[in-house]
Amino acid sequence: xxxxxxxxxxxxxxxxxxxxxxxxxxxxxxxxxxxxxxxxxxxxxxxxxxxxxxxxxxxxxxxxxxxxxxxxxxxxxxxxxxxxxxxxxxxxxx
Numbered sequence: 001x002x003x004x005x006x007x008x009x010x011x012x013x014x015x016x017x018x019x020x021x022x023x024x025x026x027x028x029x030x031x032x033x034x035x036x037x038x039x040x041x042x043x044x045x046x047x048x049x050x051x052x053x054x055x056x057x058x059x060x061x062x063x064x065x066x067x068x069x070x071x072x073x074x075x076x077x078x079x080x081x082x083x084x085x086x087x088x089x090x091x092x093x094x
Contacts, residue, residue, distance in 0.1 A: 024082055025056040026069070055082060064088050 027047030031039075039045070049055075057065040066086040071078035 020059055022064070023058045024067075025058065027053070054085065057082065057084075064090065 027049035029045045029047050031045065052068070054066045054068055056063055057067060065084050065088055067082040067084045070081045070083050072081045073079075
């Protein structure tokens with residue numbers, strides 16, 4: 001029996017040009033409710049990660065990779081980017 005998904009990852013199908021939103025998780029904050037209620041413009045919310053710690057990349061709820069933050073120069077301003085250090089096997093069932 002033919003596998004209907006064979007070659008979809010590398011083949012040229014109508015799906016290969018559909019944009020996908022990737023969420024990059026840089027950390028979490030766990031303020032108390034009273035601290036949350038006191039937040040206003042200019043407040044600083046401390047995260048549980050350091051600047052050089054790895055970040056996680058998600059499509060929806062699915063972890064797809066791990067990377068590190070970088071600044072890419074261009075147009076006179078630094079653009080934030082992620083350099084992938086690990087890619088999850090998207091072909092394996094989970």
